[in-house]
Amino acid sequence: MDRREYLQALDRALHPLTPRREREDILRYYEEYFDEAGPEREEDVIALLGDPAELARGTAQGAKPYPLPEEGGPDPDDPAERGPSAKKLARWTKKRWRRLAAGCMCLLAIAALAAALWPRGDGLPRGFPPMEPLIPGDITFAVTTDPIHLEAAFTSIRVETDVANVRVKRGDTSGIALQWLYGPALGYNLSYGVENGVLYIAGGAPEKTISVGTLDAWVEITVPRDTTLEQVAINTKIGDIEISGVSFQTLAAHTGNGSVSLHASGQTAESISLSTELGNIYQSGPAAWKLRAETGTGDIFLRPSCAERTCSYELSAGGNAGTVRVNGIPQGSRAADQKPANRGSDVITASTKKGNIALEFAT
Amino acid sequence: MAFAIGTPMLDGCVLAVLAQGDTYGYILTQQIRQVLDLSESTLYPVLRRLLAEGCLAAYDQAYQGRNRRYYTITDVGRRRLEQYRTEWKAYRDGLDCLLLGEEESHGQA
Numbered sequence: 001m002d003r004r005e006y007l008q009a010l011d012r013a014l015h016p017l018t019p020r021r022e023r024e025d026i027l028r029y030y031e032e033y034f035d036e037a038g039p040e041r042e043e044d045v046i047a048l049l050g051d052p053a054e055l056a057r058g059t060a061q062g063a064k065p066y067p068l069p070e071e072g073g074p075d076p077d078d079p080a081e082r083g084p085s086a087k088k089l090a091r092w093t094k095k096r097w098r099r100l101a102a103g104c105m106c107l108l109a110i111a112a113l114a115a116a117l118w119p120r121g122d123g124l125p126r127g128f129p130p131m132e133p134l135i136p137g138d139i140t141f142a143v144t145t146d147p148i149h150l151e152a153a154f155t156s157i158r159v160e161t162d163v164a165n166v167r168v169k170r171g172d173t174s175g176i177a178l179q180w181l182y183g184p185a186l187g188y189n190l191s192y193g194v195e196n197g198v199l200y201i202a203g204g205a206p207e208k209t210i211s212v213g214t215l216d217a218w219v220e221i222t223v224p225r226d227t228t229l230e231q232v233a234i235n236t237k238i239g240d241i242e243i244s245g246v247s248f249q250t251l252a253a254h255t256g257n258g259s260v261s262l263h264a265s266g267q268t269a270e271s272i273s274l275s276t277e278l279g280n281i282y283q284s285g286p287a288a289w290k291l292r293a294e295t296g297t298g299d300i301f302l303r304p305s306c307a308e309r310t311c312s313y314e315l316s317a318g319g320n321a322g323t324v325r326v327n328g329i330p331q332g333s334r335a336a337d338q339k340p341a342n343r344g345s346d347v348i349t350a351s352t353k354k355g356n357i358a359l360e361f362a363t
Numbered sequence: 364m365a366f367a368i369g370t371p372m373l374d375g376c377v378l379a380v381l382a383q384g385d386t387y388g389y390i391l392t393q394q395i396r397q398v399l400d401l402s403e404s405t406l407y408p409v410l411r412r413l414l415a416e417g418c419l420a421a422y423d424q425a426y427q428g429r430n431r432r433y434y435t436i437t438d439v440g441r442r443r444l445e446q447y448r449t450e451w452k453a454y455r456d457g458l459d460c461l462l463l464g465e466e467e468s469h470g471q472a
Contacts, residue, residue, distance in 0.1 A: 028432075029388060029407050035429060036389035049403045058404025329371050330446060331416065332439075 003034050003042050006052060013056035026059050061309055147175035147222060152194035156231040157221060161203030163188065163238045164217040165258070170196075170245035170265070171222035176201065180217035190217060203236075228266060241278070247286075255279065259298065268306070268346070280355075293350040300357045307345045308361040312339045313348040317357045325358045368399055371407040373409045376448035378418060382444055388432065410434060418443050 001009070002295055007027060014023045030049065032074065037045045049055050122251050154174070158167050164180075176199070178190045189205040217239070223229065229248040240258040243251070247266020252273045254260075259279035262272065269288040274281050277296040284303040293300045308327075314336045315324045324335045350357050376395050380386065386394075393405050413419045418440035423430040437442070 025411075026407060032387070032432060033389055033392075033403075036387070036431075055404045058402060059407045061408070329372060329374065330443070 001141060002048070003036060006046050006049070007034075008030060009052035010056055017056060017060040022060075026056075030055075051090075063117075084181070096251040099216050115284040119187045120137055125316045147220065148192075150174045150176060150194060150199070152198040154194050154197050155221075155227075156198045156199075156228060157228060157233070158231075159201045159221075159234040159236065160196055161190065161201065161217070161239070164190065164201075164203050164236050165239040165338060166219045166221075166236055166241045166253075168221045168224055168232065168234075168243045168246050172224065173222070174227075175222045176219070176225050179222040188217065190219065203358060211218065251288075281350075287344055291348045293348075294361065295352045295355060297354040298352060299351045299355040300352055301358070302348065302349065302350060302359045304346065304359075306363045309337060309359065311337075311346045311348060313337055313350075313358045313359060315349075315359060318354045320351060321354065322356045324356070327360055329357075336349040364414065368401070370409075371447060371450075372399075373401075373405065374413060375444065375451065376416075377406070377409055377413060378436060378440050378444040378447065381419065381434055384435045385435040391434065413440065416443075459462065 008031070010030060010353065011023065011027055014026060020024065025360060033049070034042065036043055045296065060116045060362045098308075125263070151229065157168065176204045178192065178201070180188060180190055180203075185340055188203065192199065194200070201221070203219070213300065223246050227247075227355075229246065230250070231242070232246075232248045232251045234253045235244075236254075237256040237259070238258060239255055240260070241253045241255055242261045243253065244261075244263040245265050247264065251269060253262070254275045256276070257278045258276060260274045260276050261282040262274060262284070263270075264283075264285040266286065268286045271290040271292075272283070272288040273292045273294075274283060275292075275294040275296060278298060280298040281293045281294060281295055281300045281302075282290070283293060283301070285304075286305050288307055291302070291304065292300060300315075313326075315326070315331075315334065315335045317324045322333050324333060326335055348359065350359070373395075377391065378398065380391055380394050388410065389407065391410075392401070392403070395406070397457060403423055406446050411420065415435075416423060416439070417435050417437060421432055423432050425431075
């Protein structure tokens, strides 16, 4: 294979992966590579660039963490192949036991720091330190009453309250717990019912009583394991929303004043909409074909378990004031990446009028 | 190389090389490959992304009857590089602490 044949093979391999302009740009880039190396090194360059299909995939797939070298590269176990970093590593290995305790203490310190910086996280952040939430100390739940066991089965949930912190969690049996302080004195009441497979929870109060701090209410809904809910719709004017360990087809969670936290489980949902006017939004776990997160004032943390290569996103933070981070890397106040729709890709949109956005992909 | 190299590291390296002066893809690759074991397909996506983000600009210059594409760092890129340098120092110190240990501050095992 000569240079011309190689570039033709590369062109063919790129064809299904990239649009025409991109393909031309990539080919131009590697043509220049041949030019710079000179005709006498044509064979070397072909060997160096490797399989055209492999090169096309690597080039077209965009910003991926760099994979480890495959066979044919330097053997890390061969002392002759070791670079300076390998020598350091070998020295470290010899002394590792002596240093283990010190290392452990460091690890604890770093873990504590990371936990403080990323309060809802379920693991150490990758790359750079994550940002601190704009609105601290959010999402508190204090349900102390015993849950009411629900006899009637439900497959959807609808919560409509003026004031309530709402939590949906996974448990052994279905049940709800409702609790409100100062409610009776203020004429506030929470009620519930199951109708046509839909669990309704409603809470209302005279308009004048609706203000933060005068009334606290909690709604806790327990969904049995192995249940996939059809629709979950939660709307509260004041209060935090927390959903964890539950799987569903569609979710719409909105609060006027409070934070929204979703740690989903199960399969990818059809659509997820998380919104608040004042508060942070946290999401982790399986995302959705459509995931939307929107806050007026607050930060958005998204850790979908979808792969970056199949996931389109459009993120916008605070006009020009906020910062968008993707996998820890600051991107300015906006970031967008549109993947071809025919791959069945997930689409993530997130926006905050005042705050920052962090998006971290699992892979 | 025992350690995976992430996107920020590559971005930082490209920006750092270009902060020394404009250069073209081939030289850029050679310079970074002196330090990092990269595959040939790695650099193009990095350059493309940095261009899209306004961290770099590209211009063509005639050379021996063809065009060479030069890359230059922008002000946005310089600010990004500064950010990377700051974050890298913190990250490196943390890793040093873990990987190499700090006996003098934590005592013997």
